[in-house]
Amino acid sequence: MLAGIEAVLGREYKLSSLNYRAAKPGKGHQKLHVDWKNTVVNGAYQVCNSIWLLDDFTESNGSTRIVPKTHKLNRLPDEVMADPNDKHPDEIRIIAPAGSVFIFNSHVWHGGTTNLTDKDRRSIHSYFCNRAQPQQIDQSRYITEETLHRIGERGRYILAV
Numbered sequence: 587m588l589a590g591i592e593a594v595l596g597r598e599y600k601l602s603s604l605n606y607r608a609a610k611p612g613k614g615h616q617k618l619h620v621d622w623k624n625t626v627v628n629g630a631y632q633v634c635n636s637i638w639l640l641d642d643f644t645e646s647n648g649s650t651r652i653v654p655k656t657h658k659l660n661r662l663p664d665e666v667m668a669d670p671n672d673k674h675p676d677e678i679r680i681i682a683p684a685g686s687v688f689i690f691n692s693h694v695w696h697g698g699t700t701n702l703t704d705k706d707r708r709s710i711h712s713y714f715c716n717r718a719q720p721q722q723i724d725q726s727r728y729i730t731e732e733t734l735h736r737i738g739e740r741g742r743y744i745l746a747v
Contacts, residue, residue: 587636590689591714594634600746602633602715603722608708609648609701616697617670618653618663621713625660626693632716633692640708643680648701651677657693721746
């Protein structure tokens, strides 16, 4: 997984946050968006995400949608689409079984879809950023001394602690 993050961000990255997301029945829709405040020029990507599927991602349970190659554009969905809540003609859905991990450049246009089932669709998002960027969650505020010693040098580097 870390090799995928490095393919996007290079070796100078850190964990920004870990988040749980559950698309509840009838909920989960997000407009197409990027996880960075603006576009990126010349591939100087700042953020990368991984989604750890705790449940199957299906067409009907609120799976994530992405629009391939939009991380290379110099425009954001709000600037191009009349309504970024609408389906984009080039979007694809992440359809995969529980236990899968999907890694994507967070500058690509993406968003959740509505869960049309009667069960939650659960996932964990591990979000990484360039080392020069602030973390969404300051890992050093929450790590215990025991964990700090146990995770080793590489773990401390990834958490920036």
